[in-house]
Amino acid sequence: MLTATTAGCSGKRQRTEFVPLSEFDERDLISDYNFLEEAAQLADSAQRSRQRLSSAQGPDIAAVRQLQHQARLRNMDWRAAPPGSEARQLNGSCYDAHKRRLMWRVTWRFDGADYSATDEKLDEQTKLADALAQHLKLAPGQAQRHALLKQYAEAGPQQLTMLLKQEGRPAGSSGEAYHRLMPNHTLRLALAQKTVIEHPVILLVLPSELPKYDILKPGEHRSGTV
CATH class of the missing domain: 3.10.20.90 (Phosphatidylinositol 3-kinase Catalytic Subunit; Chain A, domain 1)
Structure with a gap:
């Protein structure tokens, strides 16, 4: 018997696959809600990483710009x-x-x-x-x-x-x-x-x-x- 695993399939629908409105049920609604929450968490994590990097480089960037400006003068x-x-x-x-x-x-x-x-x-x-x-x-x-x-x-x-x-x-x-x-x-x-x-x-x-x-x-x- 061919199972989802042996067929290389997880058994779950593709979360980005189009589902006609007539076939859309509660399971699809929960799946989409979870998908959006995960995307929001990833975006928030990326934003925090950018802020940490910017904060760490801030003093160095300021020093670089000041040196460039004074050298140009x-x-x-x-x-x-x-x-x-x-x-x-x-x-x-x-x-x-x-x-x-x-x-x-x-x-x-x-x-x-x-x-x-x-x-x-x-x-x-x-x-x-x-x-x-x-x-x-x-x-x-x-x-x-x-x-x-x-x-x-x-x-x-x-x-x-x-x-x-x-x-x-x-x-x-x-x-x-x-x-x-x-x-x-x-x-x-x-x-x-x-x-x-x-x-x-x-x-x-x-x-x-x-x-x-x-x-x-x-x-x-x-x-x-x-």
């Missing part, structure tokens, strides 16, 4: 990394309304030494050379750091070349290109007319390492294929 293109990404979580850059200044997370990358240092809240009015000088100070008890940064410390901020990678290059562009930053410029001036994703990463390059970098001319924004 400074003639700079600031872009956020995807929500939840490590770059988005690490970036503590913010706008100090009291000082009316942007406070940037800045990573200093000593490329030839495979070493990085970070300023968590660097005032945009700080000169690059002054900020870098703090990281070139060799304190006692840091032998490994001394060895890594010896050449950079001996060269000093004025002899090192500061580079910022050009972001936003189109697909198909060959290699990476870099903006050259001036040590006597403030961070605000250095970032003007540049694109930054999350926070600035400034490369420190020794004179002997310079030939391997493709450096843009002042004011150049290369957009085509190199």
